[in-house]
Amino acid sequence: MITININPVAFTIGSTSVRWYGIIVALAVLVLVLWMIRETKRTVGLSSEPVLIGALVAIPSGIVISKLLHVIDMWGYYVQNPGLIFSSAGLTIYGAVLGAALGIWIYSKVSKYPFGHVVDLLAPGIILVQAIGRVGCTINGCCYGLPTSLPWGIVYTHPESYAPLGVAIHPTQVYEIIYNLIVFGVLLKLRGRLKPDGSLFLLYLGLYSLWRFGIGFLREGAEFLFGLQQAQIIGIIVLAITASLLAYRTRWVRVEEGSERK
Numbered sequence: 001m002i003t004i005n006i007n008p009v010a011f012t013i014g015s016t017s018v019r020w021y022g023i024i025v026a027l028a029v030l031v032l033v034l035w036m037i038r039e040t041k042r043t044v045g046l047s048s049e050p051v052l053i054g055a056l057v058a059i060p061s062g063i064v065i066s067k068l069l070h071v072i073d074m075w076g077y078y079v080q081n082p083g084l085i086f087s088s089a090g091l092t093i094y095g096a097v098l099g100a101a102l103g104i105w106i107y108s109k110v111s112k113y114p115f116g117h118v119v120d121l122l123a124p125g126i127i128l129v130q131a132i133g134r135v136g137c138t139i140n141g142c143c144y145g146l147p148t149s150l151p152w153g154i155v156y157t158h159p160e161s162y163a164p165l166g167v168a169i170h171p172t173q174v175y176e177i178i179y180n181l182i183v184f185g186v187l188l189k190l191r192g193r194l195k196p197d198g199s200l201f202l203l204y205l206g207l208y209s210l211w212r213f214g215i216g217f218l219r220e221g222a223e224f225l226f227g228l229q230q231a232q233i234i235g236i237i238v239l240a241i242t243a244s245l246l247a248y249r250t251r252w253v254r255v256e257e258g259s260e261r262k
Contacts, residue, residue: 001168005157008140024136028129029059035125043121050111054118057107058100065099066092073222073230093130094212094234097205116198123204124187130208131180138173145170145218172219176211183207192253199250206242209235 009017036055069092071078101119108115137143141161146169147153153168163169187204194200213235216228224230 002152002154002171003157004138004141004154004161006139007158008160008162019140021136021140021142024139025133028132028136031132032122032125032129035128036122039121039125043117050107050113054104054107054111054113058103061103061106062096062100065102066095068099069095069230069234073224092231093133094231094238097126097208098238101201114197116196116201119201120191120197120199123201124184124191127180127184127187127204127208131177131184134173134177134180138171138177143173144220145172145175146220169220170218172215175215175218179211180208183211195251195253196249199246202242202246202250206239206246209239209242211235213239 006020008019008021010020010023011018033052033055036052040052073092104119104122105115108118134143141156141158141163144156144163147167148170149168150170152171154171154174155168156163156165159165183204186207187200190200190203194203212231216232216235219229221229221231225233228236
């Protein structure tokens with residue numbers, strides 16, 4: 001078994017603890033912004049200003065929807081603790097991605113920039129920063145797996161960890177880091193080969209939804225509906241929609257050497 005005894009708290013300021021999770025998530029957001037700046041610079045005819053403003057709109061909309069889904073999932077707890085509804089704790093990656101996409105879509109209607117093309121540019125960057133974010137989860141001990149006897153099971157021993165202490169569990173965060181990096185490579189390989197615009201983003205959503213449905217059987221979580229976790233239910237819905245759209249409207253196109261828009 002692998003033991004993790006890292007203190008999830010990086011430092012404290014007075015009575016406020018700053019955890020490595022928050023630092024790494026902030027780093028992940030910065031990476032996504034830098035990714036978008038890079039992609040807009042290499043794309044002919046796409047101004048960086050409206051895209052970056054769209055990203056600034058996406059961050060709060062992602063946080064709001066993320067928190068909303070978490071509150072719905074843990075409604076019984078928040079009924080008893082209503083003051084915690086507006087706390088910074090308890091965000092879901094699904095809510096963050098779907099909420100951010102909604103914010104970008106709404107802003108695209110106002111600014112008239114090409115939503116489908118922009119989210120295609122973002123798709124590889126999003127899955128990359130999700131992998132980075134899961135590093136924070138690994139240190140934090142959150143999003144942990146079910147008990148296991150497998151030799152690569154991990155045991156958390158630091159009292160500040162959110163995971164159960166002294167119990168060997170599936171390293172579901174590490175599983176997801178590996179999967180996300182594989183998807184990152186796939187999305188990079190397929191850039192410019194799927195049409196119409198927006199198809200690469202749909203593929204990203206579908207692949208991640210497939211993962212969240214499957215990993216839910218190895219990950220600790222509250223039952224939401226039909227014996228499944230909330231993320232699994234959302235995963236089924238998103239996967240059904242994205243698979244249908246990809247099958248109905250997406251086509252493969254050949255990309256000649258040097259013909260990609262740069």
